[in-house]
Amino acid sequence: MSEGQRKPKYSATRRLHLKSKLLKKAASMLVAESEEKKHEKERAVNECFPPLKLSGLSVQELQDLCRELHHKIDVVDETRYDMELKVARNEKEIHTLTQKISDLKGVKRPNLKRVKKTTEDMLGACTDTSKLMKADFKANLKTVKKEEEKVKLVADTIIQGV
Incomplete structure (x- = not known):
């Protein structure tokens, strides 16, 4: 037989039987330990605080x-x-x-992997027009009619002068 495939010492049923026996023994020991702790607690309370007469x-x-x-x-x-x-x-x-x-x-810094790029890839990334679009801020502004403002100013000055 090769080292990778060893024959088990015990059969599967024997291992299952031993495992169930160990679990039963552990359960009974836990019950006994909890009862012992309970009795110890009662004894300590009765020792410190005897019943009142x-x-x-x-x-x-x-x-x-x-x-x-x-x-x-x-x-x-x-x-x-x-x-x-x-x-x-x-x-x-x-x-x-x-x-x-x-x-x-x-802070543990992760090891970074090296990315291979050719010079064309780097130049293409820098000169890509979709990434370097300029924002047109004037497009979002409201248009103001200057003629109406001039008429209002003239009307205000005439009214104040009278």
């Missing part, structure tokens, strides 16, 4: 609990705001650095 508390104890929760909310908001500022600053820095990189790389 409000029954049997007096009004003063409820007010103290509310103050404590408001204080925790303020602390979390401050940290969230600080994180947002850090993220915004880092994104801006990343943007400026990518601009600097693109400026340093410069």
Whole structure:
């Protein structure tokens, strides 16, 4: 046999069977991983924020609990705001650095191909009458009758003189 036409190690049905087994295993692993993440998230929330026991508390104890929760909310908001500022600053820095990189790389100019032209082609292109037509600007202008203007001027001067 030549090197270009090698005999496959496994038959097509065997490869298809192995592929389907791998896909099933990957799907089951994804499901297990998502469930594990879900349980981890629930555990972290329960650890940080245990369930509240409000029954049997007096009004003063409820007010103290509310103050404590408001204080925790303020602390979390401050940290969230600080994180947002850090993220915004880092994104801006990343943007400026990518601009600097693109400026340093410069614009990639394509390789131009040489076009062979004879001297007749170049002279013909320069002396082509269709390309060098002069624009006639006077053709688009309105024609003005000068006699009517003179009559109006004379009439205006006569009226003003009277």
